[in-house]
Amino acid sequence: MPITSFHPPVRILLGPGPSDVNPRILEALSRPTIGHLDPSFITMMDEMKILLQYAFQTRNDLTFAVSAPGSAGMETCFVNLLEPGDKVIVCQNGVFGGRMKENAERCGAIPIMVQDSWGDPVDPNKLEEALKSHPDTKVVAFVHAETSTGAQSDAKTLVELAHRYGCLTIVDTVTSLGGSPVKIDEWGVDAVYSGSQKCLSCTPGLSPVSFNERAVARIQARKTKAQSWFLDLGLVKSYWGGAGKRAYHHTAPINALYGLHEALVILQEEGIEESWARHQRNHQALRAGIEAMGLAFAVKKESRLPQLNAIIIPEGINDAVVRTQLLQKYGLEIGAGLGEMAGKIWRIGIMGYGSNLRNVLIFLSALETVLKELGANIELGVATRVAAEAA
Amino acid sequence: MPITSFHPPVRILLGPGPSDVNPRILEALSRPTIGHLDPSFITMMDEMKILLQYAFQTRNDLTFAVSAPGSAGMETCFVNLLEPGDKVIVCQNGVFGGRMKENAERCGAIPIMVQDSWGDPVDPNKLEEALKSHPDTKVVAFVHAETSTGAQSDAKTLVELAHRYGCLTIVDTVTSLGGSPVKIDEWGVDAVYSGSQKCLSCTPGLSPVSFNERAVARIQARKTKAQSWFLDLGLVKSYWGGAGKRAYHHTAPINALYGLHEALVILQEEGIEESWARHQRNHQALRAGIEAMGLAFAVKKESRLPQLNAIIIPEGINDAVVRTQLLQKYGLEIGAGLGEMAGKIWRIGIMGYGSNLRNVLIFLSALETVLKELGANIELGVATRVAAEAA
Structure with missing residues (x-):
């Protein structure tokens, strides 16, 4: 028998994501596809940056959506900020801290693990001990909102600590963005990633990210190329960040971005x-x-x-x-x-x-x-x- | 002034992609989102595999859509088939052969370039010379349909040559799949990637891929982990390939996959x-x-x-x-x-x-x-x- 069109059942999604999608967003997904270099698409991308800056509460210029799910957003942060041999402290209190370790290892970096019980927040005292024991650490990474346990860590305190010891920070806000306070500039977070399918109520497949000037300077000072071509911010940046002119890097997921734009407009309307x-x-x-x-x-x-x-x-x-x-x-x-x-x-x-x-x-x-x-x-x-x- | 909903102009897309999307596919994108572990979503993924096997003209079990655009499909092939120090012959006759070189280098592999003029097909004689000069080559990579020039190469001949010299093949069919003959099994292609937004007329953002048993054996025999966590087929395989049971890897782009499923149903209907x-x-x-x-x-x-x-x-x-x-x-x-x-x-x-x-x-x-x-x-x-x- 030939395969026919797929008609999904109508659910109410009360799991860890994807969450229920606002019908306005579903409708936005079905708008006519245009070219990724079309002048009006570029206008939309400029708006998207402003809307994402609002969601992240940041003025970071390098704020955009990675053309792939949250896992790729995590990888974007790791492959761009770390070089082989770099030490990174990873605070783990659930599944996603473990994924950070995997990412660090695949970058050739040296992960130093700080473990907390699953369900507990990350303990700043343990982080400080690790920072003292490893004064040559370059980056501290932790999950703000652990999707595997529902525990929230004190991002502001952890970032302050990392900075006191001269480290940059990578923070996972996949489950927090839009649903509970995420204040990238106030907290001083250097690199952050999130997902579209949690509190933004968009469909899965995109990963909002933001990098401050310290993170960008670190990327620009790299001695080696980022190991991923697709996620190399040196290349992606000239596509998303260029004023007026955008260099072709990859074909953006046009209709998925319509959906995220609509989700962010809805967030802005609500406040x-x-x-x-x-x-x-x-x-x-x-x-x-x-x-x-x-x-x-x-x-x-x-x-x-x-x-x-x-x-x-x-x-x-x-x-x-x-x-x-x-x-x-x-x-x-x-x-x-x-x-x-x-x-x-x-x-x-x-x-x-x-x-x-x-x-x-x-x-x-x-x-x-x-x-x-x-x-x-x-x-x-x-x-x-x-x-x-x-x- | 607050940013409002984005309403794209209606275009006729006659560039190199995205191409015009069938309204049936746009409608499919707007169907209700369900969970990526929902039993009916898993049924759809099983159907997707069969439909992609048809499009690629293959029986390869490891046939699925990477949750990101064609560039990530390319990277999936390179990071899984190559290990540091491996020699790979890259035949370049346009922009995308150059991107293959970038990918190979970032894997720590050694690209041997075979250059043809832009607009010409890849010359099998030049490939054979390179294979003779570099008998320790592991992989031959080329673009079947160069999107930058519109030139089509003789994939069957190039794959046969590569096999004669003991190499696996990576073939780019981003622009050919669905629009001109792509016969993965008949040609013996080992690893292939494509895009959703060309002759499948779907929205951009997904990359159909397929790997034969030789490619899977090479991946299983790796001494090092693939450098990308997100694209590691050892992990992705248990999500897409498992019989009945799917291990969580990343959150699939649900609605984008509805669209690709519909695009493939349309292809099957037409033949x-x-x-x-x-x-x-x-x-x-x-x-x-x-x-x-x-x-x-x-x-x-x-x-x-x-x-x-x-x-x-x-x-x-x-x-x-x-x-x-x-x-x-x-x-x-x-x-x-x-x-x-x-x-x-x-x-x-x-x-x-x-x-x-x-x-x-x-x-x-x-x-x-x-x-x-x-x-x-x-x-x-x-x-x-x-x-x-x-x-």
Whole structure:
């Protein structure tokens, strides 16, 4: 039988990303494709830079979207800032710190690992010890918002420490950008990457990045070429950064960029502070409902990301059965645990367009029903009532 | 003033890509986003593999779309097949052979360049000389369809030669796939990459690739890790290739993949041989009209790509003025020359969905009008009449 057009089911995406995409963004994706050197496309790219600067709260000139997913954004930072033999301190408190180590090694750099428990934030004291023990470190890298655990680290303090010891910083804001405060200039972050498919509520496939002048100077002073041609900022920069004139590097993903532009226009319309506040409000409602159900969070209150909630799977409850029932009966996708958290937590993303009270109530209602059917001691209706009151 | 939604102008894209996108594909892009581990998304990925195998005319199991543009597809081939110190023969007859050299160098490999004039196909005799002079060569790389010149090389002969000397092959089919014969299994190509935005008429941003068993064995026998984490096939393979179970690697560009799936369904509906024949027919019509206007092709008849036509800019005619008038007055985008061809040729893509007689006639009519206004000795209406007769 021949293969026919694919028509996806309609889900509500409450996992760690992709999050639900605003229909305005889906419509933007379907606008007519134009050439990547068309004057009006170049105007759009100029606007995109301004919109991304707003999202990152930065005035960095080198602010753009890598033409590939967040993993490629991470790699862009590593291959451009590190040279073979460079020491880099990687603070790991989840899956994505481990990926940073992989990236550093493949650059021929020497990763010094600072480990914290999964679910905890990065401990600044451990970072400082490592900086003292390795005074020749060039770069400190850490994840601001660990997508695998929902823990948020104190980026400002970690960046200050790194600078005190003469290091540049690479910061992962894949899950935080747009959903909780990310202040690149105020914090002094040197290189940052994010993803389109979390709190910006765009489709996956693009990675917003930004580099300050210290990072650009480091790149310009490289003795070796970046090992990736596709991600070499020396080349990409003249495509994205040039005033008026753009040198051909690769063919930009035109329609995907329409989508990101629309997502950023929506963020600007709402106002970024209001977006942060909305994520916080809906988190409070979710939290009230979750706790009313007798469930617990995997991350301490003070380090919880409002947009990504790691909930401990109650004893005796089968992880996969719950997720499958939520998907099949209610069309709700939630996230499984990753790595050492597999089978131990669920990850509930209340992100971007999907961060609204309706989704919180639908999710709580579905979850309490599924858990009750599986024998948990639940009184139906309590979680949603408590959540609605807390909202 | 705040930035508002971007509404692109409607163009007819007759440059070297992106080509005009079928409205069915634009609509597919706007379908609801689902999770990249959703069971129905995994079904779609399985279908995508079958559809790509058809497009590449291969049974290779490792056939998928890299989550980034064609340049990243090229890099995927190089970073996985080459290790530091490996010799690779790169046949260059345009811009993209030069990019292959850059890729090889950044892998720590040693590129041996075989140069042909831009606009000529790769000369098998020169390749054989290089193979004899460098018997320790591991890989031969060349561009099947040079996007910078519109010249097509004899891939079958070049691959046979490479194999005779014990080399694997990397072949660029960015501009050929779907528009003129690409027969991966019949030709014995070991590693191939392409782009979504040429004769598949999809939006830019994805790179179909395929690797045969020899290539996979080479990758499995590597002594060093591929230098790119994002493009490491050892990791990507377990995401795309796994039977039933897919290990998380990166978040796939969901909606972009909807688009590619639809593009490949359309190719399957038409039949790939009919698509090749259609590109040839519309090329013949264009050629008749172009020659009736007194213009000449930059590439010899026997090496011309039907889908990408390099036309010599007549003496006394200002390149940029013509392109700007075509764009502004007629909404037609054509391509400028790249690299050493800049200012010397126009590149006319009659590709994919855009390969139809309507576009040939619109283009000829617009071009003759613009050239006449600029003082060329043109009798209006002749080119379109001759083209229509040749169709």
